[in-house]
Structure formats: C-alpha cells, structure tokens
Amino acid sequence: MTIQLKLNEVETYIGQFHILQGISLEVRKGEVTVLLGRNGAGKTTTLRTIMGLNPSTKGTITFNNEEIQSLPTYSVAQKGIGYVPEDQGIFSELTVEENLKVAMKNESDSTKERLNYILNLFPDLKKFWKKPGGLLSGGQKQMLSIARAYVNDNELLLIDEPSKGLAPIVVEKVMESIIEMKDTTTIVLVEQNFMMASTIGDHFYIIDDGQTVQNGPMEVLKEDDEMRRKYLGIA
Structure with a gap:
C-alpha cells in the first residue's frame, strides 16, 4: 500500500x-x-x-x-493537508456559511460536491447555516471544524x-462521519x-x-x- x-x-x-x-x-x-x-x-x-x-x-x-x-x-x-485543531479553530463571529466559505480554496464543482456531502453528513450545519459559529453547541462546533478541513479536496x-x-451520542456521530470520510x-x-x-x-x-x-x-x-x-x- x-x-x-x-x-x-x-x-x-x-x-x-x-x-x-x-x-x-x-x-x-x-x-x-x-x-x-x-x-x-x-x-x-x-x-x-x-x-x-x-x-x-x-x-x-x-x-x-x-x-x-x-x-x-x-x-x-x-x-x-487539512488540519482540525484540538480547539476547533472556527471563527466565532462568522456564520456557519461564512466559516465554510472562508475555508474554501475555490468554488469548483468538486468543492461544491464536497460541501453538499458534508452538509448531508452534518445536517445541523445546514440547519444553522446563518447562525454564528460561537453560538453552536460543542458538538456542532466540532462538526463545523471537521467540515472546514474536509470541504477542500485534501488528500x-x-x-x-x-x-x-462531547456527549457520548455526539461522539458516535463524529465517529460515523470519520468512518465515512475515510473512503475518500x-x-x-x-x-x-x-x-x-x-x-x-x-x-x-x-x-x-x-x-x-x-x-x-x-x-x-x-x-x-x-x-x-x-x-x-x-x-
């Protein structure tokens, strides 16, 4: 390999x-x-x-x-190489949408596909699309942090x-998302x-x-x- x-x-x-x-x-x-x-x-x-x-x-x-x-x-x-730091590293004053757009290297079709994929993986991000990152729960912030790293075509x-x-139920969701992401x-x-x-x-x-x-x-x-x-x- x-x-x-x-x-x-x-x-x-x-x-x-x-x-x-x-x-x-x-x-x-x-x-x-x-x-x-x-x-x-x-x-x-x-x-x-x-x-x-x-x-x-x-x-x-x-x-x-x-x-x-x-x-x-x-x-x-x-x-x-994308990086999800221990402290999550999101912009608290920016909305979920703005956090993701700032993270994007470009708005290519591939990036848009990955954005749609990550929003389906983390529906809470879609639900709180216009909400400032600082007002999200701990689990939602972690999802946003992972999404910011994944949205680009990082290898x-x-x-x-x-x-x-994170609460155990949120840990399970994060686990499921990482297992899915490892396919690509x-x-x-x-x-x-x-x-x-x-x-x-x-x-x-x-x-x-x-x-x-x-x-x-x-x-x-x-x-x-x-x-x-x-x-x-x-x-």
Whole structure:
C-alpha cells in the first residue's frame, strides 16, 4: 500500500522544551492512523509539526514523496493537508456559511460536491447555516471544524481529539462521519477515547516522551492488555 506521509526521526522544540525527540511513523493512503499516548506525550505537537506550526529542528517529513518539513504552514495546506485543531479553530463571529466559505480554496464543482456531502453528513450545519459559529453547541462546533478541513479536496486530514468534551451520542456521530470520510481521505487521528480510536483506526502509533515506541495494526493493540496498561493506563 502507498505510504502517503512519512516522518523520520523528527525533533521539535517549543521554546526551550524538547518536545519531539525522534518521531518516526508512516501513514498509508486510505487508512486511519491513530496517534495514542498519555497527555503531554507529544501527539498534538506531532500534528502541529507536520503542519509547520511548530517547525521541526531535525529529521524529515515527506508527503507524497516530497519533503515538506521546511515549508510554511500555508504551503503545507496547499499541498493537500487539512488540519482540525484540538480547539476547533472556527471563527466565532462568522456564520456557519461564512466559516465554510472562508475555508474554501475555490468554488469548483468538486468543492461544491464536497460541501453538499458534508452538509448531508452534518445536517445541523445546514440547519444553522446563518447562525454564528460561537453560538453552536460543542458538538456542532466540532462538526463545523471537521467540515472546514474536509470541504477542500485534501488528500490527508489531521484531526486532533475530535471527541474531547462531547456527549457520548455526539461522539458516535463524529465517529460515523470519520468512518465515512475515510473512503475518500487519508486520516491521522489523535484521540484519547480508546473506544473511538480502536473502532475507527486501521493502524496505531504510541508516542511516549516525544518518541514513537510501539506501532502496528489496531487489532494488535486491542488484544494486548499489557501494552495498553503500560502506555495508555487502560486495561
């Protein structure tokens, strides 16, 4: 299977703190790759480093066989990588419609098709089309954040903790939407909810103290109680 994204011994500092200390991973095209680990392990920093928001100081990041670690964030996005940050990153004062239009790179037929698809996937966005983003519920904001990244013809989506703070019924809806999107888009997912991660994920990487320490098919992790207990603190 085609390797779409590859990180090789990537290191990143935030100020004086050495956060990523040698992250290596491969993301296969058409799969959901889940990054797991305890809080503070470096999962979010890994996504931000891929996007150029926390530039790496060492190692290589390759997307579609092209090194991107030295590119500014806007150039990384132009390559076809969408990012859904942990804090959702929507514009609170703009309506749902305006949030999506600002996110669009163009208004091509393909973009319009993806917009229609995402509105059918998240009917609440259509219902509150003219409502300011700041007045949406937590679940609706998360849906809008995912929609903003998906509406463009991105080949890869980086999604950071989409279930955080959401009610179980909303988590199920977000899970269903990501499962549907994986048919057309490769996804790298950071997720603390192991039930969600194990249901959606095809492959996993465990990050511990800024390094990748374990990886494999998700089925392996689901069956390995000791690995889950050691690195994730769950039975």
